[in-house]
Amino acid sequence: MIKINGRFSLTFLYTVVAFAMAIPALHAQSVKHQHYDIAAYVWPAYQPEARFKDIGVFKDGKGEWEAIYNAKPKFPGHNQPHVPLWGYTNEADPKVMEKKIDAAVSHGVNVFIYDWYWYDGKPFLENGISKGFLGARNSNKMKFYLMWANHDHNSYLDYTATDKSKIYWRGGVDRATFDTMIAHVIKDFFSKPNYYKINGEPVFSIYELSTFIKGLGGIKEAKEALDYFTQKTKEAGFPGLHLQGVLWGAIPAGLSATPGDTTQTQNNTVLDLGIKSLTNYQWCHYVPMDRYDRWGDKAIEGWFKFSKDFTVPFFPHVSISWDPNPRYPGKKVQGMVTNANPVDFKRFLIEAKKYLDGHPNQPRLITINAWNEWAEGSYLEPDKQHGYAYLDAVKEVFGKK
Template sequence: MEVNKKKQKFVKYLFTTLAFITCIMAAHAQPAEQQYDVAAYVWPAYQPDARFKDIGVFKDGKGEWEAIYNAKPKFPGHNQPHVPLWGYTNEADPKVMEKKIDAATSHGVNVFIYDWYWYDGKPWLENGVDKGFLGAKNNNKMKFYLMWANHDHSSYLDYTTDDKSKIYWHGGVDRPTFDKMVAHIIKDYFSKPNYYKINGEPVFSIYELSTFINGLGSIDAAKEALAYFTQKTKEAGFPGLHLQGVLWGAIPSGLSATPGDKTSTQNNVVLNLGLKSLTNYQWCHYVPMDRYDRWGDKAIEGWAKFNKDFTVPFFPHVSISWDPNPRYPGALQGMVTEANPKDFKRFLLQAKAYADAHPDQPKLITINAWNEWAEGSYLEPDKQHGYDYLDAVKEVFGKK
């Protein structure tokens, strides 16, 4: 009898101890890692950049928000102006970005891809990433990388005119300028612990490969420049450089980069330049305007072709919409209609399925965009949909 009592006490003690240890372990357990990298493009023009004065735009001092709150509907039911739920915030303010980082990461967006510019020998719109994002105390909660938006800069930001033909700055660069860029990128961005990497290699995306090639004079010169970039990245202590191309008509089909030259495929150009992956920036780059559900279905049909035509990984992309009318005061511009969070979620599920079907590549999905308000493509909450688009991301990709 005494033995049984002792045994019961021991068993009770054992269970109590195990329960206590379990509670301690649970309290100190790390949250589950998100399985997918969901990367949203960031258009860093919602801040008072000093160089806006050089091109005579946004005199209110709030960046492109000026075009947003001055937008007018162009037909009955046209959803303009878009009204941000958080107000017309300054994204070069670290406090503002702390709130946005919290909102993004809590909904499954764990990477920002910053549109990054270099015109006339110096960066442009850099305060969004330099002061806003990197100045935020919680920026370590999410990764970031750069997409060099190397297109010509025209009067497309001047929302007072439909004429977008004036060129202020050219996107092409010569070799000394490129080398200067490389030094800045490696020193001031790759060095950050939360810069996004694939297999330890910093990811750097190039928007217009044809502009890059033409600026340097030839595809061979472009190849040499990118090899130099890779070498300098290795010298900085990284195993290599992950060059990513934005897939649309700006990838030339011939190694000579001469229009009409079909001596090689786009894939050969990509391989020759040393690119390691491809993604999209916007579905409008390869799919005609349509109702959103049909537009997305058509865009996703292209993924199989991209996967077949290119030997480097293609990372699936989902766009939220396309409506550039805030930048045009007159004629109605081509736009996507009936965009909605329900279909957006459906497309995200297909992107997830694509990632799962390609286990040999990182589970990276890109989204246009975090804040392309002037193009109608944004995850940030507005007064029409609230947090519905962010909630869709969370339902598909958020931590379980």
């Protein structure tokens, strides 16, 4: 007890006890109202891209929608075709994107991560961002950043092709190409006020670290290129560059900075390259296909392994499903996830939120596959089967931003 003017103050004691008892509730309230960035990947192939003609695909002029509305079920109960509630829209049209931005933001999705391509010295599918998203009158409602999808582009994109091994464009680039590419990125994207930043640094994600390293000629050359990227970003007025790596389970064998490819050397590779965070693009990259509930539980176990193996922050990722069969219309069933549903998806979002709350020293960013991966069966956009149920799940966990 405390003596005030020679007397014990029970009022003071009760005040102290009440405040102490309130601390857990205050902490819970602060966590509940904490801001989370919910970032959905965007696959910008649902547009009349001129370069589709160069490779002879999607002759209907609607981009990969052609594979979606031509898809057929391969077995009883197979959920094909997926039918978009909003129709087969052109995502390079600003008016189309205005509706999609409003739907995303009103349900808690406040960042789009655009799959972004650079082949043969020029961009591919870029009108989805530059004309559609950035041309929308309400684009300032949400942030965006780029994931450089630097994989080889092969004939998987041609749903009519029986041979999927044909390479249209190589994803690896040399140093001169890289320098030209990043000059465009800094000038035309980083400069936008709604480009997503962490600690003031524009975030730029790299899909295949292995392809990037091989294209440049090795770890040393890759590091020099990324150091130059950071330097040019600073010269443009930013405090630095936040490089994000997409993790497929491990840094590929033979590409670590030191021999052995152990967990430690993989972490050293990430650090040597200046990668500041890691996330995933799709759970199928590190978890074999399964029933959705089991698939997700195994994927979530991976979050804690990644956060233990690497010293840079890992941002949890949630996938909605995986079914690439629209790209393979033959009789053979491609590997797929079964029983995907909004209820389990919501459960996995709750786990992602718990993960971030348990890692309070890193930004609260969650990535989702995807906003519109219709050809892979993984999308937040409403369809005629589930309506808005997947978007509603995001809203129920994270609320309107």
